[in-house]
Amino acid sequence: MTLDVAQLCAQLIRFDTTNRGGGSSEGEREAAEHVAAILQDNGVPPTLLEPAPRRTNVLARIPGTDPSLPAVLVQSHLDVVPADPAEWSFDPFAGEIRDGYVLGRGAVDMKDMAAMTLAVLNRWHVEGRRPRRDVVLAFVADEEDQGVYGAHWLVEHHAAYFTGVEAAISESGGFSFDVDGVRLYPIGTAERGTSHMKLTAVGRAGHGSRKNAQNAVTALVTSLARIAAYEHPVRLTPTVEAFLVGAGKALGVEVDLDDVDGTIARLGPAAKLVENTVRCSTTPTMLQAGYKVNVIPGTATAQLDVRTLPGTIDELEATIDSLLADGVTREFLEHQPAVEAPVDTAWFAAMAEALRDEDPAAVVVPHCLGGGTDAKAFSRLGIHCYGFSPLSLPAGFDYRSMAHGVDERVPVEGLEFGVRVLDRFLSS
Template identity: 70%
Template sequence: MAEDVVDLCASLIRLDTTNRGGGDAEGEREAAEFVAGHLSSLGVEPTLVEPAPRRTNVVARVPGSDPALPALLVQAHLDVVPADPAEWAVHPFSGELRDGYLWGRGAVDMKDMVAMVLSVLSTWSREGRGPRRDVVLAFVADEEDQGEFGAQWLVDHHQTLFADCGAAISESGGYSYRVGDKRVYPVGTAERGTSHLRLTARGRAGHGSRRNDDNAVVTLANALSRLAAHRHPVRLTPTVRAFIERTGEALGVEVDLDDVDGTLARFGPAGALAESTVRNSTTPTMLSAGYKVNVIPGTATAQVDVRTLPGTVDELMSTIDDLIGPNVTREFLEHLPPVQAPIDSPWFTAMADALRAEDPEAIVVPYCMGGGTDAKAFSTLGIDCYGFAPLLLPEGYDYRAMAHGVDERVPVEGLRFGARVLDHLLSR
């Protein structure tokens, strides 16, 4: 049984757990059985639950020395997005070691975190150690789609497994971000909500050669143009405000909250961490209309990726209604609320301390994730959810391009750093 974090991660990458969405997935059961087997070998009893055949989730609990304390949930997904081998320098499921990196789909999203957690448990078993508080582990399916076979299903059907969890950690935070000679570590304390919309315009069908002032395609196109051109106002949530103020202080950059865009520009590369989270966003992504070029269709539809900041959902939906106008209707395809956890909390302090234990010069700041994670499901249980999957990243490494990108890879030494940080956090 592998114990080294790199070997564990490579083994997980070699299990093809591609999730194509719409219920089309593979390999989740094999990955779950791999994880469960490792847990069992370390004396941790796993529970495997399947909402549908082969859509497998693993839940386990590691008892702490002080069971009166609230438990910490560590949640990670086992599925990955598709990868085309023709586009990659190595096969995406090879788990190949090359040039100091471990390559493969899931290397940073997020089999690295799964491997780090299993590595910590191996270290504890070998050294006769354990956590201070109970640690609840959830290795889930279907994060790369709707979560209906993974986190959302667990929350809907197995709430009692997480009843005493005070906080959770998962992906998208705790990695180093080099700015000049400084290392900034953003810890996710919030994430924008996801509200996918379908817009529908209806008009008068007819021949393409004839004048038609009630053309559904034109009505929808004009609505989408207004929506795409609209510049949403700056809305500084507590997390984003804290990120700007604390990052500015650490970098010695003047902060002007009346000119947020200018301030982020002065942050250099670190500004990219917040540029998508100072505003809501409404991005048209899909269009469908017509069936023949000389026929004006009676209906045209579009889908829009809408991301909402905490506390702004009602305001944004009102703005969307004004922009699309009365002749276009909207409906939710998915409506997941924003997530926000306390910034100045013992949990955040513990994460910062764990990072500084391995990197004394670490500048730890809160930040808001622009996308979404399974925190949206677990937060509905009243759990404070944080993005904390620590990595030490070398200069020139573009972390943001790795997840869902071609040639996804993670630095070997960064993985080992992350395992040590997690050991520090989970132990104490």
């Protein structure tokens, strides 16, 4: 029986796999068991692995017709970020299909990719086909936190499952982005590093009504104001430079690599795809201080969402240190370096060809992700990781606001397009 990709996506959304961080998650086991059952029904024996109770990962390998070829990894995460039903116009976990869209949390991040992968495998099973090379599958837990129960744990404890894998595909790339009738398809070939920090200000506790030159709160907010106002210098990576050149040519925009900000401004709507990836960023996101309004606390803390570009970590640390007020120290909460895969490979060429086979007008460009994915884990095994979760999207559809946003949804036609593209790429 042929499985419908929209129904597969809706079924996955109905498993509430909310990851609240700190080791707390819901529904990952049930979703993993559902995926495993579909794999088994389609002739692909699954392996379920749990580093902790209910934090379930599903692995499988489909043998190719030519075992001499390097394998490809297709990886998806089954967990999602929280969704407050009071903010949504529909139930985020009902998995409805309405007005040409699949609705719900995870529709684009990233149960769509999981559903498209399963639909491709079902096609192969029904039609009696096999791929040319081994296809390794990983449906993992915990991507929406730090991956310690998912991809990073698998890499550290079960690396043998990925023997022979040369390249991997996953989320955040291969979607269409319409700019005045020009359809760009950015394929993720890089992503910024994640180096989140905690700042701690230590001062002298005292009465709120009295003068205090060692106020920890004042030292902390002074530091945060300096950090928030600081503009990090432009640092062009090969991926970002290739994006600017390729997108500029397609859009008829003058590209001046000595004036990157001016070039980005001329890209119009396409600026959203690159503006966050030409610099490091240090964004204050969390504050904690005090326990009573008339008491000056002895300590105050803050956390920074820090994203880095390759080769910039030493420069960034020195910059942060220069912006801290007296009595304020810093420490890393997480430190995962930036990753970058080569653009001039047969893998990238095959992805571009698969997109153009379905959309001859596709303009394929490399893309650097502003955030992070499980590519940071799998790249540690020497695997070239690409963001390639193909979708054809209607003009004006704000895809980038869907992930982690309210009223997340994905077009059914986009999913069907993605299945055809993935089938072409993985079969060839």
